[in-house]
Amino acid sequence: MTRRDILKLGVTASISTMLTPSTDIPFMRAVDLLDALRKKKLSSREIIEAHLKQIKKVNPQVNAIVTLAPEDQLIAQAVQADEALAKGNWLGPLHGLPVAVKDLHETSGMRTTFGSPLHKNFIPDFDCRVVQREKAAGAIILGKTNVPEWGLGSQTFNPVFGATHNPYDLSKTCGGSTGGGATALACGMTPLADGSDMGGSLRNPPNFCNVVGLRPSPGRVSNVPTRLGWFTLSVPGPVARNVTDCAYFLSVLAGFDHHSPISIDQPGTPFTQPLRDRNFKGVRVAMFQDMGLPWDPEVKAAVQAQRKVFESIGCTIIDAEPDFTDANECFLALRHWSNELSFGDLIATQGDQLNSYIHWHVEEARKLTGPYLARIEAKRTALYQRLCNFKGEYDFFVCPVNQVPPFDVTTHYPTEIAGVKMENYIAWMKSAYYISTAGNPAISVPCAFSQSGLPIGLQIVGRHHDDWGVLQLAHAFEQATNIASRHPNIAA
Secondary structure, X not given: OOHHHHHHOOOOEOOXXXXXXXXXXXXOOHHHHHHHHHOOOOOHHHHHHHHHHHHHHHHHHHOOEEEEOOHHHHHHHHHHHHHHHHOOOOOOOOOOOEEXXXXXXXXOOEOOOOOOHHHOOOOOOOOOHHHHHHHXXXXXXXXEEOOXXXXXXXOOEEOOOEEOEEOOEEEEEOOOOOHHHHHHHHOOOOOOEEEEEOOOOOOHHHHHHOOEEEEOOOOOEOOOOOOOOOOOOOEEEEEEOOHHHHHHHHHHHEOOOOOOXXXXXXXXXXXXXXXXXXXXXXXXXXXXXXXXXXXXXXXHXXXXXXXXXXXXXXXXXXEXXXXXXXXXXXHHHHHHHHHHHHHHHHHHHHHHHOOHHHHHHHHHHOOOOHHHHHHHHHHHHHHHHHHHHHHHHOOEEEEEOOOOOOOEOOOOOOOEEOOEEOOOOOHHHHHHHHHHHXXXXXXXXXXXXXXXXXXXXXXXXXXXXXXXXXXXXXXXXXHHHOHHHEEEHHHO
């Protein structure tokens, strides 16, 4: 069954600067742009043209948007949105607003490459569910954002389009796999971007680019079409410049989908509620110690220093962390297994066009046995139960998103952290993918800058299905720090 069939079933350094919150359209909040549209203080055409101007100015330097819809088509869609509003027709919660789509998400009539030469000219004749929901909400699909080849790894480069650069320092990586989306947001090229996350792809790039990314609970946002309906490691979700926009975008993407067997039977509308309406006095937040992992000292210190911010909003901070025993083994086994399904048949016929990461995953997957995978699932269940018990004592868990700051854009992945050798290309991402393994909702929110001016984010992990609570605490933290208002000088 094809993905369409499933759907039918339903390089220089750049210093950062503070930009004044203002009338500068490319850096206005998405919710404010929509409010201005509704009140007819701005038109959709003005918004589209402002973002097109910003793309022309900045994108050649960062390479974030790799396929842009034709300008005349975008303007025509904006004009249609304006004409609809003039007649009293509001097209939906994203009326006339541009949205950038990850190049792993199929878009009808628009090139979707997956960062692979095998699909460099692929133009789908259908939209995946995420894009369907964006269009149904009245959004205008701006274009596609760059990804690592097949979305593998947290460094955005591929043989089709090359690398995406970190807007705070063009010699550094923006992370991945939603690297193009996070960079486009940081540079004011789009007000919203969608993404997806298996091992940290909705969290690592926002962490490296000083924006916000939420890994929702599995089933919160439909992953249709998919060949693995019960698979919980991969989830789609929202990326934005601030928590309010992130929550609002989630309200559009979320909602029940009977074609997904793990779909959460709740609408997205509750995510439009005011995030500030919660008192955090006495809320127990566990602050990580080391998670049994090596850390860049500056990253570790920056996140642990935020305890005073959480205390200032009323939280009780306790040094504690869950027992992540077996998280690494479980994640790797399931990642191998799922990638063998995706690429195993291609290895035989087009293996020379598949990168070394894919070959490794397929080779390792073919060593797995049924009894071993059963024990992996038992270990993952035990991990989930331990987190449930831990969350019974603590409301949230705070830790870094990544174990390192942004690294050189020509380096495929860090091979060592604090003297500890990394055993494979994703070993440096354990602080993110341990959370994926258990399935808890988690958000990346800006918290600091390194001495060299690179963004550092922290990760807020919530209880099972408590996406709303995660967004509320992230919003309170964001308001207390205002770090997210700092944008790259390259985009000014």
